[in-house]
Amino acid sequence: MIKDLQQFQFVLKNRKDLSCIFSFIAILLLSQKGQAQFINQGDLKVSGNTILSVYMNYDNKITGNFVNDGQVHAFENYNNDGSISYTDKSSGTTFFTGEQEQIIAGSQVSDFQNVVFNNVTSLMPFQLKTAVKVGKNADFKNGIVNAGEYSSRMIFDTEASFTNAGNQSFVDGEVQKKGNAMFEFPVGNQLYYRPAISGVTSDLKNAFTTQYFYQNSNALYPHSQKEETILSINDSEYWKVTQDSGNEKIVLSLTLNDKTTPSEFFNIPPNTKLAIVRWDDILQKWTNCNGESSDPTQTLNYEKLLTAQVTGYGIFTMAIVKEIIIDEKLIVYNAVSPNGDGINDSFHIKEIDKYPDNMVEIYNRWGVKVFETKSYNESDNMFRGYSDGRATINRGEKLPTGTYFYILKYNNTKKVVEQSGYLYINNQ
Known part of the structure; x- marks a missing residue:
């Protein structure tokens, strides 16, 4: 039922495919304040190159099943009490692009493949009152997402990432990351x-x-x-x-x-x-x-x-x-240039031979373990700038130039001692 056609600012592009794309019940109502709402109570799917732009409050009801495999632009508030999802092989994107502060709410998690936050009406234009999940990418173009005030969170799935976060746009609240x-x-x-x-x-x-x-x-x-x-x-x-x-x-x-x-x-x-x-x-x-x-x-x-x-x-x-200073005799030389010139060709820990009960771990700056060994010594069990197949998927590859992080644990006959530090590898 539509009470005021002038309020119906729901815009579709690529309309020729509507018969096969949409099977839904959309109801437009005027609230007591005279503001229109776009309400979905059935099945709604946006596919391919289709663009769905909603210039009013969007409300996905408990019976609403909304699948976005195209582009959805939300210009006002967004509420989900049903199901919002996408097809894995698609590249569906939801854009929050408002001309006023936008409330993102609902009793159910909104599952976005890609989401773009782009609202400059205030420094914190997005009021996140529910959990939302990102499957692929979140683009923080403009506007801080206020989640902390409502004890809500943004969830990044196992393959998800983000772009453009900075002082102009981030999550003020909880962010969860799934996966390894x-x-x-x-x-x-x-x-x-x-x-x-x-x-x-x-x-x-x-x-x-x-x-x-x-x-x-x-x-x-x-x-x-x-x-x-x-x-x-x-x-x-x-x-x-x-x-x-x-x-x-x-x-x-x-x-x-x-x-x-x-x-x-x-x-x-x-x-x-x-x-x-x-x-x-x-x-x-x-x-x-x-x-x-x-x-x-x-x-x-x-x-x-x-x-x-x-x-x-x-x-x-x-x-x-x-x-x-744990042991003055134990000296860590934290530069490695494995070019065969006999100078710093390996990660040298002087006097480590005195503590054969030891373990060395080396991580890159992303926290990926690139080397791990026990009984590290000064002769035949040393790190030479190559990844260790037991510790990383890049088996036997020369590691790129950069800063790495090491953890050394050894038994000094009285206790197990641990120390850590940075290691610079020059593999050019």
Whole structure:
């Protein structure tokens, strides 16, 4: 039933295919405020080159089954209480392009293959009051997605990624990533894009959720309750990282930014270092996860990247900690140039032969393990700039030039000692 044809701003292109594309019940009603709604209560499918533009509130009812394999442009509010999905082999895209703030709501998850956020009416034009899932790509062109205020989230499926996130557009709230791929969580808060990066894992069933908070964690997680090695905890920002499924450790990287991160974290005192710290709910104190800060020229355009293999999940931030020299005799030479000239052809750890009960792991900057071995030594079991077939799919390949992250564990006859750091490989 249509009460006012002038309000029917529902536009279709490629209309010749309508008979085979659509089988639905669309009802246009005027609300009490005189605003039209496009309501779907049946089956609606947009296919191929078809473009569906809706210049009014869209409401997919409980009985609505909406499949987008074409292009759907939503210019006002969007509500889903039914099913919104796509066909796997298609390239369906949903565009949120408003002339006012847009509410994305509903009792059911909206499953988008591709989604584009592009609204410049305000700094935070998208009010995400429901969970939405991305199967392929989310394009953050303009406008911050406000999810935190409504305890909602954006979900990225196993093959999903995103483009164009920055201070102009990100998710202010929870972002979940499913699968085992490296992922930069497009999160931020209070107009600042502050991503965290999780490394590659082995299990496709893994799922992690991250949220960034531009606020002092001290009120909730007292900074006075900390391990002795921790000197100063970031009092401006923190991240919440949870593992929703799976049981693997991850290599976690936190980004530093001079707009949000305290200035002392960019010029730390002698005999100290930056580390990732985590609030341990069981111990009720901050624990030192260690970690290394990377060369700014190798940090994906971030001012600094802090990386560590974490053993638990929860609340994370960075801290200034005591730099502990574990063994003065054990010297790590963190440059490798495997060109056969006899100089730095392998990753040399001087005096490691004295500790044969050891293990070395090397990761690239995406958290992919490229090398792993036990009983590392100074003669025949060394890393020479090639990937190890047991640890990575790039078997026997020469690794590209760049900065890598190593973890060394060894038994010094008294205890198992762990240290980590950055390793630069020049394979040119």
